[in-house]
Amino acid sequence: MKEIRVGMIGYKFMGKAHSLAYRNVPFFFPGAAKPVLKAIAGRSEEGVKKAADELGFESYETDWRTLIDRDDIDLIDIVTPNNSHAEIAIAAAEAGKHIICEKPLALNVDQAERMLEAVTRNKVIHMISHNYRFAPAVQYAKKLIQQGRLGRIYHVRATYLQDWIMDPDFPIAWRLKKEVTGSGALGDIGAHIIDLTRFLVGEISEVVGAMETFIKERPIEGEAGKKGKVDVDDAASFIAKFENGAMGVFEATRFAAGNRNRNCFEINAEFGSIKWDLENMNNLHVYLSEDDKGLQGFRVINCTEEEHPYAHAYWPAGHIIGYEHTFVNLISELMKAISNNEHKQPNFYDGLMNQLILDAIERSSIEKKWISIPKKIEQLS
Numbered sequence: 001m002k003e004i005r006v007g008m009i010g011y012k013f014m015g016k017a018h019s020l021a022y023r024n025v026p027f028f029f030p031g032a033a034k035p036v037l038k039a040i041a042g043r044s045e046e047g048v049k050k051a052a053d054e055l056g057f058e059s060y061e062t063d064w065r066t067l068i069d070r071d072d073i074d075l076i077d078i079v080t081p082n083n084s085h086a087e088i089a090i091a092a093a094e095a096g097k098h099i100i101c102e103k104p105l106a107l108n109v110d111q112a113e114r115m116l117e118a119v120t121r122n123k124v125i126h127m128i129s130h131n132y133r134f135a136p137a138v139q140y141a142k143k144l145i146q147q148g149r150l151g152r153i154y155h156v157r158a159t160y161l162q163d164w165i166m167d168p169d170f171p172i173a174w175r176l177k178k179e180v181t182g183s184g185a186l187g188d189i190g191a192h193i194i195d196l197t198r199f200l201v202g203e204i205s206e207v208v209g210a211m212e213t214f215i216k217e218r219p220i221e222g223e224a225g226k227k228g229k230v231d232v233d234d235a236a237s238f239i240a241k242f243e244n245g246a247m248g249v250f251e252a253t254r255f256a257a258g259n260r261n262r263n264c265f266e267i268n269a270e271f272g273s274i275k276w277d278l279e280n281m282n283n284l285h286v287y288l289s290e291d292d293k294g295l296q297g298f299r300v301i302n303c304t305e306e307e308h309p310y311a312h313a314y315w316p317a318g319h320i321i322g323y324e325h326t327f328v329n330l331i332s333e334l335m336k337a338i339s340n341n342e343h344k345q346p347n348f349y350d351g352l353m354n355q356l357i358l359d360a361i362e363r364s365s366i367e368k369k370w371i372s373i374p375k376k377i378e379q380l381s
Contacts, residue, residue: 001026002033002339005072007097008040009064009088010079011051014102014129015040018077019055021327025335028313028328032335035075041067064088068095075338078102082187083180086111089126089348093118098125098338100331104191104358105351107182112355116348125337127330127344128351130195132263134329136321137284139309140301141267141274142200149288151270156201156240156248158193158266160185161259165234171221172228184232186211187358189263190252194357195346196265202244203353206372209238209361214255238361273298282320 006022008015022035040057041064042048052060061067068076068091076092078085078101086106092099099119105128106112119126132138144150162185165176174180175188183190198204211233220226235253242248256262263278275285275298285298304320306312310329314321337344353373360371 003036004033004098004335004338005036005038005074006077007038007067007070007073007075008055008057008077008079009042009067010081010102011040011042011048011055012079014079015051016055017131017324017327018079018100018129018331019057020324021331023056024324024328025331029332029335032332033339035331035335038073039067039070065091068092068097074098075100075334081174081180082182083107086115089115090118093122093124093126096122096124099348100127100129100334101348101351102129103195103351103354104182104187105348105355109352109355109359112348112352116352119348125334125341125343126348127334127337128346128348129327129330130192130199130346130350131326131330132192132196132278133199133346134310134326134333135276135278135281135303136308136311136329137276137282137301137303138196138200140303141276141284143309144274144286145200145267145269150267150272150274153201153242153244153246153267153269155268156197156242156246156265157250158197158248159251159262159264160189160193160253161251161256161262162189162254163257163259165215165254166257168215169219172218172230173221176218176230176232178231181232183211183358183362184213184230184234184236185252185254186233186236186361188252189254190236190250190361191354191358192263193250193252193265194354195350196263197240197248197250198350198353199346200265200267201246201248202242204240204248204357204373205243206370207238207240207357207360207364208370209236209364211236211362211365236361236365238364240357278323281323281326 037057039059041061048060075098214234217227240248266275272288284301364371
């Protein structure tokens, strides 16, 4: 079995999720290439050494450039804050390394275009970690749409609701600083629902949006009595028009009390509707108008049968899988892509498309008008 030697840059929440996936891929997908956790990089030697021990990496580096230069690394996994994605990815591509990067791909469109150009020019495999595409229920929804079971799509409703920063005493973190993160709820969680709807429905042609920051100053951790300005959005809402004529309504907020991680969508179409919610991720709700009168209504499909995408790799029907398995499924596709030298989605092209939409929503909220999504990037795909 081919081995893919992994070098990870960053090591906190997503580092843990990705590392678990690398370790589990050979168990659940024995036909895929085997990831080898070769090295991990972080700025704090104490922190990165501890992470290497806990996550299972053979070695560590305190400079990501040193990690990229190593001859025993095939794949660079970027799980750092957003403002470092572009520099690291471009350097990795120039070094001939394959890349997977956390979302959003970049801080802005210019960075995303340069990243896509670098991976394309250097002919390396590249993916972006939109893991929710890889829930079996989401993949099955895509299959129903591709089969024409729903017919023409009319409406898309997608929301991503969290509540983890509602406390005004919650200190400023990197996700609340524009220079580090690019945008707030919009780029952090809105990027996910944009990707899901692009995957399921198609390209977005134009958007109009609004953004709001509810708590404009927060305590600075470690500096008693001092506060810093919050310069990203706490919430964003937007309406979208799709190229196929569908209408979309979107909301991303970190101020929805009681919603810990509610990523959900509903699609209404010519012959029926589908609904999905991450907090109940194994179930897909399906309504088909062809059902007999009196029997019509949403049915709940528990997507754990062998017929459902990726479900065959896990347990018997009805034995549900969880959040971590979306990463296992994603990494299994990455291993196949590198082994076969073939591109898989979502990749940096999808990351750029996402960034174009994010930037258009932000512009719309400032200019208070509809913004069209540019098509120029098709030349880079």
